[in-house]
Amino acid sequence: MLKDLAYSEFSQWMIVSPWAYPTFLTLHGLGMAFVVGLTVMIAIRILGFPEQLPLSAYARTIPLGIAAFVVNAISGTALFVADAVILWQNPSFQFKLVSIVVGLVVLWLMARGPLRKAAKVEATGESYRASSGDKAIAVMAILIWVAAVIVSGRLIAYLAPALF
Numbered sequence: 001m002l003k004d005l006a007y008s009e010f011s012q013w014m015i016v017s018p019w020a021y022p023t024f025l026t027l028h029g030l031g032m033a034f035v036v037g038l039t040v041m042i043a044i045r046i047l048g049f050p051e052q053l054p055l056s057a058y059a060r061t062i063p064l065g066i067a068a069f070v071v072n073a074i075s076g077t078a079l080f081v082a083d084a085v086i087l088w089q090n091p092s093f094q095f096k097l098v099s100i101v102v103g104l105v106v107l108w109l110m111a112r113g114p115l116r117k118a119a120k121v122e123a124t125g126e127s128y129r130a131s132s133g134d135k136a137i138a139v140m141a142i143l144i145w146v147a148a149v150i151v152s153g154r155l156i157a158y159l160a161p162a163l164f
Contacts, residue, residue, distance in 0.1 A: 005084040014082035024078045031072030032153075036145045038065040039107060043138035046114045046130045055118035055128050062111065092155040099148035106141045113137060 005011060014020045042058045080087055087093045114137065118128040130138070 002084045002088055005081050008081065010078075011081050011084070014078060021079070021082060024075045024082075027071055028075035028079060031068045031070075031075060032150065034068030035065055035072055036150060038062075038068070039103075039110075039141050039145050042110065042115070043141045046110070046138035047135055048130065051127075054122045055115065055130075056122045059111075059115045059119060062115075065107075086160060087156070090156055090159055092152045092159040096149055096152040096156065099144055099152060103141070103144040103149055106137060106144055109137050110141055 014024070038061050042055075042061070045053065045055050045058055114128075114130055114134040117134070121128040
């Protein structure tokens with residue numbers, strides 16, 4: 001199946017076109033910047049910085065983060081198809097896929113926990129203070145998306161099997 005992907009018309013177009021691969025790579029980088037940037041921004045606010053801004057205001061960035069993740073998923077799939085056989089065997093790529101799944105679960109926990117709690121508390125006029133559990137979720141989000149997903153993604157090129 002991976003060889004079928006590698007020899008598909010789409011894969012060949014990605015490899016031969018002077019613009020296809022760079023365009024998808026750029027979209028992937030921009031999507032990742034938005035996903036990680038928004039995640040870190042919300043996580044840092046959950047950790048208490050800056051205190052004067054209500055956490056519930058950050059919830060408005062979630063649709064942008066979802067859109068960025070969709071762009072990332074589409075561009076990442078296109079990049080994968082262009083080199084499916086090699087990537088599938090790459091331990092860094094495998095770790096990145098697992099990290100993305102874990103990262104999505106942590107983002108879901110962040111939305112269902114701290115962001116939802118903040119909306120309820122701040123609706124009463126009070127200021128939201130994160131519990132230690134909410135702070136742990138925020139730290140996990142930063143570590144997973146920055147340390148695991150981005151670093152493993154960058155290591156893909158260095159852990160690729162030798163081509164010659």
